[in-house]
Amino acid sequence: MERKTVMKKLIKNNVYWLGKVDWDLRKFHGDELSTGRGSSYNSYLVQEEKNVLIDTVWMPYDNEFIANLAGEIDLNKIDYIIVNHSEVDHSGSLPELMKLIPDTPIYCTANGAKLLKGHYHQDWNFNIVKTGDRLEIGNGKELVFVEMQMLHWPDSMATYLTKDNILFSNDAFGQHLATENLFNDKVDPCELFSEAIKYYANILTPFSSVLRKKLQEIISFGLTIDIIATSHGVIWRDDPMQIVEKYALWANDYQEDQITIVYDTMWNGTKKIAERIVEGILKASPDTTVKIFHIARSDHNDVITEVFKSKMVVMGSPTLNNNILPEIVGFISNMKGLKFKNKKAAAFGCYGWSGESVKQMNELMGSAGFEVINEGFRNLWNPDEDQLAKAEEFGEQLGKL
Numbered sequence: 589m590e591r592k593t594v595m596k597k598l599i600k601n602n603v604y605w606l607g608k609v610d611w612d613l614r615k616f617h618g619d620e621l622s623t624g625r626g627s628s629y630n631s632y633l634v635q636e637e638k639n640v641l642i643d644t645v646w647m648p649y650d651n652e653f654i655a656n657l658a659g660e661i662d663l664n665k666i667d668y669i670i671v672n673h674s675e676v677d678h679s680g681s682l683p684e685l686m687k688l689i690p691d692t693p694i695y696c697t698a699n700g701a702k703l704l705k706g707h708y709h710q711d712w713n714f715n716i717v718k719t720g721d722r723l724e725i726g727n728g729k730e731l732v733f734v735e736m737q738m739l740h741w742p743d744s745m746a747t748y749l750t751k752d753n754i755l756f757s758n759d760a761f762g763q764h765l766a767t768e769n770l771f772n773d774k775v776d777p778c779e780l781f782s783e784a785i786k787y788y789a790n791i792l793t794p795f796s797s798v799l800r801k802k803l804q805e806i807i808s809f810g811l812t813i814d815i816i817a818t819s820h821g822v823i824w825r826d827d828p829m830q831i832v833e834k835y836a837l838w839a840n841d842y843q844e845d846q847i848t849i850v851y852d853t854m855w856n857g858t859k860k861i862a863e864r865i866v867e868g869i870l871k872a873s874p875d876t877t878v879k880i881f882h883i884a885r886s887d888h889n890d891v892i893t894e895v896f897k898s899k900m901v902v903m904g905s906p907t908l909n910n911n912i913l914p915e916i917v918g919f920i921s922n923m924k925g926l927k928f929k930n931k932k933a934a935a936f937g938c939y940g941w942s943g944e945s946v947k948q949m950n951e952l953m954g955s956a957g958f959e960v961i962n963e964g965f966r967n968l969w970n971p972d973e974d975q976l977a978k979a980e981e982f983g984e985q986l987g988k989l
Contacts, residue, residue, distance in 0.1 A: 596660045597770060599823065600752050600815060602635045602727075606657055608645045611766045616677075621790055622889045625783060626766025629677055630819045632756060633660065634749065637726020638667040642747060642756050643819055647680030654685055663689050668723065670731065671696040672758035673744045674703035678819055683708050695723065697735055699743035717745070719805075727751075734806065736760060738798050740791055746806075753814035760799075761831045763787045763821035773826035780822060784831065787820075788838050789896035790889050794927045796839040803836055841930040843899045846877040847986065850891060851904030852884050852913040857938035857970045858904045861979045865902060865936065865965075868983020876987060884915045888922065895923060900932040901958065902986065903949045907939040912948050920949070924956035933958035934986055936965040936979070943968070961989060 596604035607630040613623045629645035631653065639661060645653045657663065663685075669692055671679055682704070686692070693713045696704065701714040717723075717733040724730050729751045736744040739760055747756040763783035767775050792799060816824040816831065824831050847869055853859040859882065866878050881891045895901050901923075905916040935949035946964040954960045965982040967975050 596633060596656075599632065599817060600754060600825075603749065603752060603754060603817075604633045604635070604660070605630060605770060605817075605823070606633050606653070606660065607631045608649045608653060609766050609768060610646075610649075613764070613766070616764065621764075622887050623764040624887075625764065625779065627764040627820050628766055630817065630821075630823070631657075631681075632817060633657070634725065634731075635661070636729055638724075639665050640668045640670060640725055640731065641666050642670040643672055643678045643758065644681035644685065646677040647683075650681035650684045653681045654688070657685075666692055668692070668725075669694045670747050670756070671700055671704065672747055672756060673741060673819070674700050674707060675741060675759075676707060678758065679704060679707065682712075683710070686710065686712055695731075695733070697737075697743050697745050699737070699741075700745070703741070703743045732811075734809075736802060738795050739802060740795055748811055748813075753812045754817055755811070755813050755815070755828075756817045756819075758819045759791070760818070761816050761824065761835065762818035765821040767822060770823055771826070772822045772824045772828075772831075775822055781834075783821065784834065785838065785896070786889060786893045788835065789893045790926070792838075793896060794925065796841070796927075796929070799835060799839045803832065803839070838896075842896065843930065844877065844897045845873075845875065846879065846894070846898045847900045847902065848891070848894045848898040849878065849880040849902045849904065850883050850895075850916070850919060851880070851936075852882065852906075852915045853904075853938075854906050854908065854913070855970065857967065858906050858936070860971055860976060861936050861938065861965065861967060862902075862904050864976045864979040865983035865986070868980035868985075869987035870983075871980070872984040872987030883919050884913075888919060891919070892922065892926065895928065895931075896926075898931065900934070900961075900986065900989070901953070902934045902936065903953060904936045905945045905949060906937050907943050907945040910942050910944050912945045912952075916949065917952070920952045920956055923958075924952075928957060931958050932961050932989065934961055934964055936967075936982065938967045938969065938971065940969060961986075 632642040634640040732748040933953040
């Protein structure tokens with residue numbers, strides 16, 4: 589067992605944090621998600637008459653985590669383990685931990701048990717819970733379980749600790765943000781909300797309709813929530829409902845007065861058109877925020893966050909081999925998977941002889957759920973000033989919508 593490196597940190601009364609802050613993490617979900625500010629894997633120890641471990645940490649840190657845990661409590665005195673979500677960044681320490689305490693009851697949803705068996709091929713002592721089930725842990729306190737199916741996996745749930753009024757929300761309300769300060773009132777709020785909306789846009793957007801219903805269900809329980817203890821990033825203790833209110837806003841087909849232009853280019857012709865489209869949009873609508881991204885040189889997840897905030901997305905690509913440039917194809921595929929709602933789209937691009945890219949982008953954007961507003965703007969070869977003036981007029985049309 590590794591040497592203990594981290595002491596438990598007090599959350600409230602007999603509730604402690606025993607997680608891992610990962611300052612070096614730059615990619616997550618394989619290479620699918622950028623994490624420029626690192627992240628954390630938050631695990632919690634509740635020490636009442638019963639000792640309860642809520643979630644663990646990612647497998648690369650399992651030995652360190654178990655050493656830290658064993659430094660705070662005799663592992664054999666852990667009465668219950670709660671698995672809110674089986675994804676390996678939260679359950680990854682279970683295989684090594686369960687070798688040491690194999691009979692300890694694990695509380696999870698029915699899907700949670702199935703997924704844990706799928707991950708680790710072990711038939712541990714699973715205890716299945718559903719919304720409203722309660723587990724007494726002593727001193728008059730209970731854990732109340734709330735299924736959060738498809739937020740963001742089929743097995744997801746949250747756990748509420750009575751009297752202390754703590755909601756252990758797992759992935760919901762989290763952020764990929766490394767910090768030793770632990771609480772939302774101890775970090776830069778601009779960084780915090782930047783990461784919170786990026787997290788929502790790139791992970792939870794497809795489940796917004798489910799989230800709307802789940803938020804109403806949680807509110808209907810009439811629970812007093814003093815702390816929201818997430819599984820990534822900071823813990824919300826200062827006005828914790830502010831992030832719930834943000835989620836309610838973001839889940840409602842969110843958009844600002846923003847247009848985002850995303851393009852790729854070969855010899856800068858499409859880039860020139862993009863820049864003149866911006867001028868046209870701002871001429872027609874000076875107060876609209878316009879952002880422009882060369883997607884081959886941009887962080888895709890940051891651009892997705894800007895798309896999430898936008899009322900319109902304008903895609904640009906030249907035609908290559910009767911097709912769209914690959915970076916644009918991949919980005920549209922990403923947007924399709926995220927199932928954005930209530931957003932308009934348009935397309936533009938240069939071509940040499942065949943010129944299919946604009947039509948193809950329109951078709952792809954339509955299939956991705958965007959409202960394609962016109963046939964787009966096509967330019968033969970490198971644009972001259974006359975063509976750039978027409979691109980600006982095209983931008984004006986977009987700005988008036």
